[in-house]
Amino acid sequence: MKISTQLFILLAISFVLSCKRNSSSDHSGWGTYAGSKDGNRYSSNNQITLKNVNQLKVAWIYSSHDRDTGNRSQNQCNPIMVGGVLYATSPKLKLFALDAATGTQKWLFDPALQEGSKKDDPLAYYKVCRGVVYWEDENGGNKRIFYSVGSKTYAIDAGTGLPVKNFGKGGYLDLTENLGRKVNSFVSGTTPGVIYKDILITGARVSESEDAAPGHIRAYDALTGKLRWIFHTIPHPGEKGFETWPDSTAWKRLGAANNWSGMALDEKRGIVYIPLGSIGGDFYGGNRAGQNLFANSLIALNAATGTYIWHYQVVHHDLWDRDLPANPNLVTIQHNGKTIDAVAQITKHGFIFMFDRTNGQPVFPIEEKKVPTAGLPGEHVWPTQPIPSLPEPFARQKFGPEDVTELSPATHADMLAQYSKVKYRTMFSPPSKNGAWIFPGFDGGGEWGGAAVDPESKIMYISNSEMPWAQVMIDVPKNNFEHTLQGMGHAIYNKYCISCHGPELKGNGTAYPSLVNINKKYNADQAGKIIDNGRNMMPSFKQITANEKKALLAFILKLPAMAADAKIIPKEPVSASGKTTVQVPYTMNGYNRFVDKDGYPGIKPPWGCLDAVDLATGKLLWKVPLGEYPELTKKGIPITGTELYGGPLVTKGDLVFIAATKDEKIRAFDKHTGKQVWAAKLPAAGYATPATYAVNGKQYVVIACGGGKIGSKSGDTYVCFALP
DSSP: OHHHHHHHHHHHHHHHHHHHHHOTTOOSSBOSTTSSTTOOOEEOOOSSOTTTGGGOEEEEEEEOSOOOTTSOOOOOOOOEEETTEEEEEOTTOOEEEEETTTOOEEEEEOGGGSTTOBTTBSTTSOOOOOOOEEEEOTTSOOEEEEEEETTEEEEEETTTOOBOTTSBTTTEEETTSSSSSOOOSOEEOOSOOEEETTEEEEOOEEOSSTTOOBOOEEEEETTTOOEEEEEOSSOOTTSTTGGGOSSTTHHHHOOBOOOOSOOEEETTTTEEEEEOOOBSSSSOOTTSOSOOTTTTEEEEEETTTOOEEEEEESSSSOSSOOOOOSOOEEEEEEETTEEEEEEEEEOTTSOEEEEETTTOOBSSOEEEEEOOOOOSTTOOOOSEEEEESSSOOSSOOOOOGGGBOOSSHHHHHHHHHHHTTOOBOSTTOOOOTTOEEESSBTTBSSOTTOEEEETTTTEEEEEEEOOOEEEOEEEOOSSOOOSSHHHHHHHHHHHHTHHHHOTTSOOBTTTBOOOTTGGGTOOHHHHHHHHHHOBTTBOOOTTSOHHHHHHHHHHHTTOOOOGGGGGGOOSSOBOTTSOBOOOOSEEESOOEEOBOTTSOBSBOSOSEEEEEEETTTOOEEEEEEOOOOHHHHHTTOOOOOOOOOSOOEEETTSEEEEOOOTTOEEEEEETTTOOEEEEEEOSSOOOSOOEEEEETTEEEEEEEEEEOSTTOOEEEEEEEEEOO
16 A cells, blocks of 8 residues: 555656646746746746845856957847756857856857858857757657757757757758748748647748748657648648738748747647748838738647647738737736636737637737828738737837927937928838838837736736837939949849948948948958858848859949959849849838937937736736936936846746846846836846746846847856845
8 A cells, every 4th residue: 555655646746747847837947938838937936035136146157258359249048947957058159058056067069060060151150049949758868959050950969968960950950941942041040939749849030121031830840850840921822811912922922921039839728829020021012912911910820730720910011020029928817707818919019919819819809990001102001900909008109299308408409300300100100201200119119028927917027118210211222233243232232231231331320330431341251251141130141142242242342343243244133043123112221210319219218118017907007117327317317218128037926037228237126016126237238038947946047148239248148146
């Protein structure tokens, strides 16, 4: 009887551990990106509380020593912890394993040293990887880390740090393959996918221009790397949504509608929830009439087969780069006397859309509201856009002249004059040459840092930037294609580079560097490698032909033409495939933040906030500025907040932890009131989401300090905090 009782207890423990390992609702560890497969950035660890958080000290610091000394590198990784081991990546996308309690390195995998890699291609440049995926088989015999480096998704043995050579193509997946057509343009893994049983479900970042690769969702066997299923985000003939495209060939020529921002998984039901971005060619849709399904949609798929279950399109015929920017959150709420398993999706424009997980029915009413439709010639503006009645918006929804900054009378007058040059001021005003305000801006509102949800209180916490951006369209110059190498290069520049670096190559601040006099910094070989490989958030442009690259370099570097160059100059501009093409008639004149001469946002504060929204009632509970400019505080100006990159985590210990600010701090807030209760200075800005976990009964909080964005210095450390 005693043996049977012991056996029963062992079986029960085994069952519980198995459930914890495979359950998306286990919040005791941080074993996946965003903490758990429900995407909620919540931890049930409560050793650190409101009462003792002010005692937090640095427990360890780990440095990878590979930041870019030119302050262009970043690190947006949200690390995971499994079995006392922390797995994370560096600015150069080295993967490493640390003792999670001490920060001692166990192993390091450097993709630049792998067979077929070159020091100058593309791994020598700094990329973005926001997290990694852990998988083990039922017997625990195979334990792997999946993570992406550009277009390669590696399978790494979690114990040794070595590639699993019998997986995929000798240890990795090639994300440019299995897309249904030949792909010449940029494809890269950024935010990790999810594991369902023995299936790895993946998305990818692709180009934002008209030559974008398809953004189809793919699932692979986690053991072998073989393709298990694919869901076409631009429907093929006979598939759901195909009939909504007026042009029946759209699936052959258009791309994007991709998942770059993460997913959430209802493991019990076997449903994966996937937010998608816009169709390639962000700001002019004359070549893509219709609603553009499934772009800008939240889709629910059978995780085992990829079969369509439901979708909801949050923006129709997107002309404003309103990609769904973060993984959705799964939460159970009481509404109208019913228990609803819901999925909540934040957006760049400051809304939260909530649906019944099982059928996609909105939890709160959503109204299709009429919007302006006077677009550019050839455009097909959709006449309505969906606006949720609740939850209440977490970001301001208008930017009028009364909202222009008043830091000083002179600043106000200058910025008001600039404000008046942009004609259209309502949300969803179509792109035009007269300009429109994008507010919240192209980077949110909500962004890739995502939202945290407390499953007990049903309260969502969101980091929210409130920065206006100006969207001004220009004619793509048509008379610049002289039959010279530099003329050809100018045409190539107008197609691929003008929206970021501007018509005069001046760029825009620190985010989009100037190319004026770039020949003093790079020679043709160096600049060519950056075009091939990309750098930071600039994608690779390997898809352009050798002749196109030579012409582009001649234009931006002001290189003299050689006699032999005449042989490569076509009579008309060519596409990346080498075929004669008609240029898109309009492009944006740059990604223009509305900032004053000192770099401060041209809108009245707050400029960045931490917000709390009750998902059960839909009410905005509180909103506090997040981040500080000390020089403004010294002048007596109340704390303004800063532009934010990175998300929050919420704990059972009544705390919300978040970095994300330009002032290089990590903070803790009372999750009930929004009162700041702790802060610590970081070596560089923590433009990432922190993680928390417990090892041997001790709770730790860790953040990647990568900096590098919006003028911040770059870093290459992880800083971990714990109680003494």
